[in-house]
Amino acid sequence: MQNMFEIDRANQSDQSLIKDCHFFWRQAKGLIAAVTMIALAGCQPATTPSSSIPAVSKIALSSQTQQSSSVPKLPASSGSSSQTRSAINRTAPDISSPDKSLDVKKPDQDGTTDLAAANAIMDSIIWQFQTDDKVIETTEPTIPIGADPSLSDDALDAAFASLSSRIRPQSFEPVFEMPPKGGGVIRVGLLVPLSGEYAALGMEIRRSVEMALFKINNPKIEILFLDTKGGETAGNAAITGLNGDVDIFIGPLFTDAVAQARAVTDQLRDGRTRPPMLLLSNNVDVASADRWLMGYLPEQQLDGLLGHAVSTGKRRFALIAQDSLFGQRLLTHASQRLADFGLTPEAVRVLSDDELADETNLKNAIRAFTRYTAPIDDVPLAKDSPFDAVIFAGDPAFALRTAPVLAFYDVGPDRALYLGNALWNQRQLLVEPSLQGGLFSTRPSNLDARFDADWTEIWPEPAGQLARVGFDAMALVAALAKSDNRDWSKQLVSNSGFQGYSGAFRLLQNGRNIRSFELRKIDKGEAKIIRPAPNKI
Numbered sequence: 277m278q279n280m281f282e283i284d285r286a287n288q289s290d291q292s293l294i295k296d297c298h299f300f301w302r303q304a305k306g307l308i309a310a311v312t313m314i315a316l317a318g319c320q321p322a323t324t325p326s327s328s329i330p331a332v333s334k335i336a337l338s339s340q341t342q343q344s345s346s347v348p349k350l351p352a353s354s355g356s357s358s359q360t361r362s363a364i365n366r367t368a369p370d371i372s373s374p375d376k377s378l379d380v381k382k383p384d385q386d387g388t389t390d391l392a393a394a395n396a397i398m399d400s401i402i403w404q405f406q407t408d409d410k411v412i413e414t415t416e417p418t419i420p421i422g423a424d425p426s427l428s429d430d431a432l433d434a435a436f437a438s439l440s441s442r443i444r445p446q447s448f449e450p451v452f453e454m455p456p457k458g459g460g461v462i463r464v465g466l467l468v469p470l471s472g473e474y475a476a477l478g479m480e481i482r483r484s485v486e487m488a489l490f491k492i493n494n495p496k497i498e499i500l501f502l503d504t505k506g507g508e509t510a511g512n513a514a515i516t517g518l519n520g521d522v523d524i525f526i527g528p529l530f531t532d533a534v535a536q537a538r539a540v541t542d543q544l545r546d547g548r549t550r551p552p553m554l555l556l557s558n559n560v561d562v563a564s565a566d567r568w569l570m571g572y573l574p575e576q577q578l579d580g581l582l583g584h585a586v587s588t589g590k591r592r593f594a595l596i597a598q599d600s601l602f603g604q605r606l607l608t609h610a611s612q613r614l615a616d617f618g619l620t621p622e623a624v625r626v627l628s629d630d631e632l633a634d635e636t637n638l639k640n641a642i643r644a645f646t647r648y649t650a651p652i653d654d655v656p657l658a659k660d661s662p663f664d665a666v667i668f669a670g671d672p673a674f675a676l677r678t679a680p681v682l683a684f685y686d687v688g689p690d691r692a693l694y695l696g697n698a699l700w701n702q703r704q705l706l707v708e709p710s711l712q713g714g715l716f717s718t719r720p721s722n723l724d725a726r727f728d729a730d731w732t733e734i735w736p737e738p739a740g741q742l743a744r745v746g747f748d749a750m751a752l753v754a755a756l757a758k759s760d761n762r763d764w765s766k767q768l769v770s771n772s773g774f775q776g777y778s779g780a781f782r783l784l785q786n787g788r789n790i791r792s793f794e795l796r797k798i799d800k801g802e803a804k805i806i807r808p809a810p811n812k813i
Contacts, residue, residue, distance in 0.1 A: 457521050462757045463498045465517030467527030470503040483735050484746030492754040507532035514540040525553040526749045534562040552765050554749045563787030566765050570749050574697055575609045577717035580793050581695045582613050585665050594623040594663040598670030606669035622663050648685040661691040672699050679710040689713035707801045717793040720779035720809035727777045748776030773813040782813040
């Protein structure tokens with residue numbers, strides 16, 4: 277620290293010396309010129325060629341450039357005054373060295389020439405001092421205390437601000453504005469998940485709607501594809517549709533998405549007509565006036581099964597259900613329908629996930645449910661089981677988990693009629709030994725070959741279960757568009773029914789539907805039709 281202060285005082289002393297020299301040379305210019313002439317007269321005369329003076333000026337200019345550059349906070353061993361003296365020494369002629377740029381001339385040249393050369397040298401020296409007549413401001417060295425200030429928050433903020441100023445501003449796409457609807461145009465809003473987890477289902481429905489529009493070939497029908505993301509953005513999608521002046525919505529697919537879309541349409545005011553909705557859901561709880569279900573209802577499938585079982589003499593029914601929303605829904609409906617037939621279930625058991633996961637708990641629960649008693653030696657097995665029909669209220673995994681245990685406790689499909697649902701129509705269940713002979717209802721399949729042929733002409737992937745429902749919903753809109761009556765709600769419920777690729781169906785005033793289903797039986801790994809679906813409702 278002391279060394280730095282001593283260097284600083286030396287710099288100030290050098291600057292004071294420069295000022296004093298400058299004052300001295302300006303007052304004694306004439307005297308120096310006289311002394312120089314006397315010295316030249318007494319010595320061997322020397323002159324500076326015309327090419328030497330520009331050389332001196334160039335060196336002086338170089339010195340000026342050096343002085344204008346930044347001065348470090350901690351000076352080197354020689355100060356600015358020593359740099360000036362070094363520049364002057366380089367400009368002075370050295371007549372003792374034959375390699376220098378000044379030429380030596382003979383003493384018999386004109387004295388006037390000598391005087392001019394002396395004045396040129398004198399002027400260059402004085403000019404050099406004038407260019408160095410600058411007071412260099414020195415700042416007190418800053419000694420950091422604590423953390424390095426260069427790493428402070430302010431320094432980081434400044435660095436980020438500098439970087440951000442070099443980033444090109446982001447360019448935004450112009451907001452798409454829906455063009456006004458032309459005269460006579462029917463605008464359809466398709467509310468399906470086009471992104472996210474269920475995008476594949478939404479894309480299947482979209483393709484079916486596009487195929488229907490292609491087949492119909494009506495240029496007056498326009499489609500707005502509105503992404504619900506499975507329910508996450510269903511409300512915003514519905515708002516977009518309303519702003520686009522849609523005449524009818526197809527969708528949404530899931531219950532949560534339906535609830536959000538309905539909340540938006542229910543808030544319409546100012547005399548605006550609420551567009552009807554053809555919901556792709558199969559949940560009867562979301563159905564209402566002007567919002568019709570297009571999906572296959574499991575309750576209706578169960579109605580067909582119970583009617584068939586009762587018609588064949590079955591009276592002792594047992595219900596085994598999965599503890600889930602789907603299981604509870606089927607359980608409740610089955611109990612109500614049995615009551616309509618004047619029947620009461622012989623046994624009801626709801627299995628929790630914990631019971632289904634643990635083998636011992638599951639066996640104990642089903643053993644109690646079947647009223648099983650261990651056989652006694654030499655006593656034949658009872659001819660009849662306690663039930664003549666068992667209703668499975670659950671998903672496919674539930675059936676695969678419980679059916680083998682039921683058979684183990686002597687209530688297999690050979691002793692009781694198993695009643696399932698359309699989800700049983702898959703390979704893993706069709707080949708399960710404990711499900712052979714079981715019955716389930718499913719959508720009509722008599723038009724599958726024709727639909728699949730039309731589909732593969734356009735799309736490379738095979739059609740799924742929702743494709744036919746989407747196609748029929750769009751075909752239904754096209755049928756309504758042909759009518760001059762724009763009271764579509766009235767037309768939808770007054771019609772005697774519709775026939776499509778998804779089968780025959782009819783829409784009811786409460787928002788539900790009536791569909792025709794075919795009845796199938798599992799037999800040797802196949803689902804054989806035992807009762808075709810009717811063509812009319």
